[in-house]
Amino acid sequence: MVDVDKVLDEAGLKNALVRDYVAHWAEVTGAAAIEVVNASDDARLLAEAVAAGELQEAGEGRYYSRSYYKDTARSEERTIVATSNPDDAGAYNNWRPASEMKPLLEEKMRGASQGKTMYVVPYLMAPPGSPLEPYAAGVELTDARTVVLHMIRMARVGVDHINNLADQNSFVRAVHVTGDLESLGHGTDRDQRYFVTCADERTILHFGSSYGGNALLGKIAHGLRQAAYDGFASGKFLAEQFMLLGIVDKETGKKHHIAGGFPSASGKTNLAMTLAPDALGDRYYVEFYGDDIAWIWVDETDGRAYAFNPENGVFGVAKDTNEKTNPTALDSIGANSGAIFTNVAYNEKTGEVWWEGKTKNPPEDLDGWLDWKGEPIAKRGLGEQGEPWAHPNSRFTTSLDNVPNVAKDYDDPRGVPLDAIIFGGRTRDREPLVRAFTDLAEGVYDGMTLGAEATFAAEGVEGQLRYDPMSMRPFMSYNEGDYAKHWLDVLGRATDGPIFAHVNWFQRDPQDGHFLWPGYRDNLRALLWLVDFKNGVAKGTSTPVGFIPTKEELLLEGCEVTPEDLDTILSIDVDRWKQEMGFREEHLAQFDRLPEAIWEAHRRVTNALEDTDS
Ligand code: OXD
Numbered sequence: 001m002v003d004v005d006k007v008l009d010e011a012g013l014k015n016a017l018v019r020d021y022v023a024h025w026a027e028v029t030g031a032a033a034i035e036v037v038n039a040s041d042d043a044r045l046l047a048e049a050v051a052a053g054e055l056q057e058a059g060e061g062r063y064y065s066r067s068y069y070k071d072t073a074r075s076e077e078r079t080i081v082a083t084s085n086p087d088d089a090g091a092y093n094n095w096r097p098a099s100e101m102k103p104l105l106e107e108k109m110r111g112a113s114q115g116k117t118m119y120v121v122p123y124l125m126a127p128p129g130s131p132l133e134p135y136a137a138g139v140e141l142t143d144a145r146t147v148v149l150h151m152i153r154m155a156r157v158g159v160d161h162i163n164n165l166a167d168q169n170s171f172v173r174a175v176h177v178t179g180d181l182e183s184l185g186h187g188t189d190r191d192q193r194y195f196v197t198c199a200d201e202r203t204i205l206h207f208g209s210s211y212g213g214n215a216l217l218g219k220i221a222h223g224l225r226q227a228a229y230d231g232f233a234s235g236k237f238l239a240e241q242f243m244l245l246g247i248v249d250k251e252t253g254k255k256h257h258i259a260g261g262f263p264s265a266s267g268k269t270n271l272a273m274t275l276a277p278d279a280l281g282d283r284y285y286v287e288f289y290g291d292d293i294a295w296i297w298v299d300e301t302d303g304r305a306y307a308f309n310p311e312n313g314v315f316g317v318a319k320d321t322n323e324k325t326n327p328t329a330l331d332s333i334g335a336n337s338g339a340i341f342t343n344v345a346y347n348e349k350t351g352e353v354w355w356e357g358k359t360k361n362p363p364e365d366l367d368g369w370l371d372w373k374g375e376p377i378a379k380r381g382l383g384e385q386g387e388p389w390a391h392p393n394s395r396f397t398t399s400l401d402n403v404p405n406v407a408k409d410y411d412d413p414r415g416v417p418l419d420a421i422i423f424g425g426r427t428r429d430r431e432p433l434v435r436a437f438t439d440l441a442e443g444v445y446d447g448m449t450l451g452a453e454a455t456f457a458a459e460g461v462e463g464q465l466r467y468d469p470m471s472m473r474p475f476m477s478y479n480e481g482d483y484a485k486h487w488l489d490v491l492g493r494a495t496d497g498p499i500f501a502h503v504n505w506f507q508r509d510p511q512d513g514h515f516l517w518p519g520y521r522d523n524l525r526a527l528l529w530l531v532d533f534k535n536g537v538a539k540g541t542s543t544p545v546g547f548i549p550t551k552e553e554l555l556l557e558g559c560e561v562t563p564e565d566l567d568t569i570l571s572i573d574v575d576r577w578k579q580e581m582g583f584r585e586e587h588l589a590q591f592d593r594l595p596e597a598i599w600e601a602h603r604r605v606t607n608a609l610e611d612t613d614s
């Protein structure tokens with residue numbers, strides 16, 4: 001048996017409730033050793049992971065790892081929110097009673113870390129000193145060293161974060177046990193994996209993975225699911241899967257902040273890290289705050305909404321990250337960044353890494369290249385030639401201070417005042433470049449009906465979206481009707497609240513399929529219009545679905561877009577919109593307790609469309 005008290009004393013871990021929690025799970029999991037982690041342990045842990053073969057060196061000061069090949073993505077179907085209140089059940093949160101799930105998970109975890117070290121990772125999901133700090137502390141217990149190294153990059157890690165809590169009990173208990181990955185029955189009816197957030201007890205129990213959001217519990221499980229629940233239970237804040245950026249006007253010195261939700265594969269990380277287009281670079285500078293999570297609240301003393309990114313790093317999708325799509329990301333994972341790559345292709349002779357879309361073609365010389373499963377590319381049979389080298393969900397992990405345009409005030413505990421909240425899906429028709437709403441209920445309604453095209457037509461009806469309310473579908477931790485009401489309540493307190501808008505970079509020509517808008521850095525032009533619109537400088541054109549820029553209001557200098565394409569993306573297709581309203585009605589009807597204000601917004605838009613000629 002490990003002498004838990006001795007280890008915790010030596011580590012200076014004083015919080016008595018954390019000590020009880022660690023002792024309990026040390027006994028349950030049967031771990032052979034316990035180690036308390038601070039961020040300053042990073043270099044030693046990296047060296048140990050390399051020596052143990054868990055990481056390989058990928059050039060100077062960069063690292064490479066592979067997960068078990070069936071353990072590559074967040075597993076929504078195995079993810080459960082468990083509470084003692086059945087009213088918490090919603091359409092998406094796979095609600096179960098806590099009384100059923102907690103004993104089940106304890107049973108799965110019993111003895112499952114035998115022979116391993118249980119790392120105690122005290123962390124904070126907020127800039128220290130933030131008004132939301134009482135919701136941000138946690139202690140992850142994990143039996144995987146690579147998970148610890150990821151947590152050090154993605155959160156603020158160290159014992160001080162929990163020793164000094166004003167309320168010593170205000171930490172999230174987050175237990176991660178890897179399990180025997182090869183015998184978990186992934187995707188079968190004997191699947192042993194469970195990823196459970198016991199939200200009303202602030203306890204997270206994840207069993208059966210060592211990858212991504214299934215294992216780094218500060219990120220999604222705490223930063224989104226638990227925090228969203230805490231925000232609702234306290235009535236104080238929102239926790240959303242949003243990016244956060246700032247736009248500095250160098251001429252006037254003014255700065256505006258925009259947060260936004262995008263379903264997966266809609267370019268959220270690229271937008272968060274964007275730079276101004278060359279032609280506008282003398283005047284505008286874009287600052288990065290975060291690419292995945294924002295916590296938002298209203299300061300009633302000045303009536304403004306504020307936001308911060310609770311994370312300390314970026315866990316970015318590698319696929320298609322390149323000089324054009326995201327040069328900032330490439331700069332943040334260079335030599336000596338300490339970046340960790342997972343499930344990309346790796347050259348065991350040179351330490352280089354590669355993923356689909358990093359360059360147009362894969363490296364020509366196959367010598368030393370291994371695919372994400374560790375198989376030599378040069379030995380691939382004919383039938384495997386077209387197989388991807390990297391897994392589509394392969395990742396890079398790097399800390400915020402490696403991002404070249406990270407905002408100077410990214411860890412300001414007061415957060416930054418929010419000027420706009422945007423939603424953006426991937427839609428090949430119907431959705432204009434940008435449409436803005438001045439009404440809170442219409443903004444929340446737009447978020448609740450956010451979606452992206454199904455990747456395969458077979459997944460749904462032609463033209464129908466896979467709805468992903470607020471880009472939170474996989475992270476909803478309580479009932480969606482209550483969630484919409486909570487949005488209205490929180491932001492309803494603002495007297496100078498953010499404007500809302502919907503953006504779409506992905507309209508295509510129906511004939512030849514080309515994208516009508518160049519995208520990437522040019523997307524800033526739509527955001528600049530939105531800022532002008534909020535400030536009353538641009539007036540836009542009123543349509544049933546919001547205000548759309550006029551051509552003259554968009555800053556188009558140096559932008560390669562044809563006048564015809566511009567006409568299309570600055571207008572609305574009334575017939576397609578009418579069809580969409582029918583789909584939306586069905587989608588919203590699945591949520592009980594949806595506030596009347598949201599239904600009213602839906603009816604207002606529907607009626608306005610009915611009154612408009614096609
Ligand atoms: C996600 C992530 O899975 O951000 O959404 O990792």
Ligand code: MN
Pocket residue numbers: 241292
């Ligand atoms: Mn995410």
